[in-house]
Amino acid sequence: MSPVPGSGLAKGLAVTLRTMTRKTVTEQYPDTQPDLPPRTRGVIGLFEENCTVCMLCARECPDWCIYIDSHKETVPAAAPGGRERSRNVLDRFAIDFSLCMYCGICIEVCPFDALFWSPEFEYAETDIRDLTHERDKLREWMWTVPAPPALDPGAEEPKELAAARKTADKLAAQQQAEQAAQAEQTAPAEPKEGES
Ligand code: SF4
Numbered sequence: 124m125s126p127v128p129g130s131g132l133a134k135g136l137a138v139t140l141r142t143m144t145r146k147t148v149t150e151q152y153p154d155t156q157p158d159l160p161p162r163t164r165g166v167i168g169l170f171e172e173n174c175t176v177c178m179l180c181a182r183e184c185p186d187w188c189i190y191i192d193s194h195k196e197t198v199p200a201a202a203p204g205g206r207e208r209s210r211n212v213l214d215r216f217a218i219d220f221s222l223c224m225y226c227g228i229c230i231e232v233c234p235f236d237a238l239f240w241s242p243e244f245e246y247a248e249t250d251i252r253d254l255t256h257e258r259d260k261l262r263e264w265m266w267t268v269p270a271p272p273a274l275d276p277g278a279e280e281p282k283e284l285a286a287a288r289k290t291a292d293k294l295a296a297q298q299q300a301e302q303a304a305q306a307e308q309t310a311p312a313e314p315k316e317g318e319s
């Protein structure tokens with residue numbers, strides 16, 4: 124059966140009318156920035172002060188796209204007669220984002236909270252080699268990482284905070300005791316009974 128002449132046009136107009144009344148979903152990027160959720164997996168930021176060069180992230184990365192170089196440094200003994208210690212010093216930390224699949228394993232396994240997700244996503248390059256980013260750039264991205272969400276009011280206090288609070292309380296008590304002892308030593312002696 125041949126189609127009714129003009130039915131195609133009518134169908135097309137019906138679709139146009141239907142979609143005209145719907146809310147638009149087109150993002151006008153880059154004129155308008157997208158409203159991304161705060162925990163968006165945009166790029167990985169490095170807080171290198173926390174990195175101990177344990178290599179766990181590089182070993183666990185399924186794509187082998189984390190490159191770390193380091194050297195050892197000798198730290199003098201803390202007390203006379205003590206032993207010298209050695210520590211790792213970070214020389215290079217780079218991530219090749221042309222290989223990274225944004226699985227987040229490196230961030231999950233880091234035992235020292237040195238890696239974080241940043242929602243930053245505007246780092247496209249025309250040359251794939253430019254997608255390997257070094258520690259300075261990863262550090263810059265660190266400052267775009269949003270603050271962690273507030274703790275549930277009923278949640279148990281994190282053990283790190285509890286330990287830090289205990290140490291601070293102990294130090295404050297020690298200081299108070301020292302100040303009280305000093306005040307006692309410097310206070311003028313009270314005259315004994317019978318003395319004038
Ligand atoms: S997000 Fe996954 S693939 Fe990307 S660097 Fe981390 S572990 Fe590797």
Ligand code: SF4
Pocket residue numbers: 173174175176177178179180181191232233234235236237238
């Ligand atoms: S797992 Fe964390 S501490 Fe270890 S090398 Fe990677 S970023 Fe540094």
